[in-house]
Amino acid sequence: MTSELYGGQVYYVKVFHYDEAGTGNYGLRVVQNDDNIAGDTLVLNSPITRLINYAGDQDVFVFTPSTTRSYVIKTTGSTDTVGVLSDSNNDPFADNDDSTDLNFSIAYTLTANQTYYIRVKAYNSNLYNASYTLIVQ
Numbered sequence: 001m002t003s004e005l006y007g008g009q010v011y012y013v014k015v016f017h018y019d020e021a022g023t024g025n026y027g028l029r030v031v032q033n034d035d036n037i038a039g040d041t042l043v044l045n046s047p048i049t050r051l052i053n054y055a056g057d058q059d060v061f062v063f064t065p066s067t068t069r070s071y072v073i074k075t076t077g078s079t080d081t082v083g084v085l086s087d088s089n090n091d092p093f094a095d096n097d098d099s100t101d102l103n104f105s106i107a108y109t110l111t112a113n114q115t116y117y118i119r120v121k122a123y124n125s126n127l128y129n130a131s132y133t134l135i136v137q
Contacts, residue, residue: 039117044071047135050120052079054128058121063136068112072137074105079130080123088115097123103132 005011015026039060040048050059065071075081083104085094099105102123110116122130 042118042134042136044136047076047133049131049133052122052128052130052132055126056121057128058119061118061120061134063110063116063118064114065110065112065116068109070107070109072105072107073118073134074099074137075103075120075132075134077103077132079103079127079132081132082121082123084119084121086117086119088117090117092119 013028015028017023039062040050042048042061042063044065048061052059063071063073073083073085075083080098080102081104082097083095083106084092085106085108086092094106094108096104096106104120118134120132120134122128
């Protein structure tokens with residue numbers, strides 16, 4: 001279940017067995033969604049480590065290059081990642097799954113002072129609690 005919550009409010013979650021007479025253990029997890037379009041700002045050559053929090057999670061990052069040139073945007077680590085590069089209108093124009101290993105790598109010429117969005121997700125949409133490191137070079 002995914003729901004938008006607001007600060008300063010109290011929320012209740014009701015958990016029940018599908019069979020009225022049933023009992024058993026259950027797990028409940030609450031995570032903060034970091035997928036807003038504002039995203040984390042990336043700095044050239046500064047790696048940033050993040051987590052695929054829940055199944056289907058996609059993390060959003062923003063990069064605004066100061067120079068027009070070719071950049072490499074990639075992940076490192078043991079998580080099988082997929083990357084999508086989008087323009088300032090959030091229209092995707094490049095993506096990659098596996099470069100030379102399980103990590104994605106996108107090489108593209110980006111225009112100075114234009115905003116770009118990078119989405120990172122796990123290749124396996126059921127994967128969660130998996131970390132990766134993203135870098136722009």
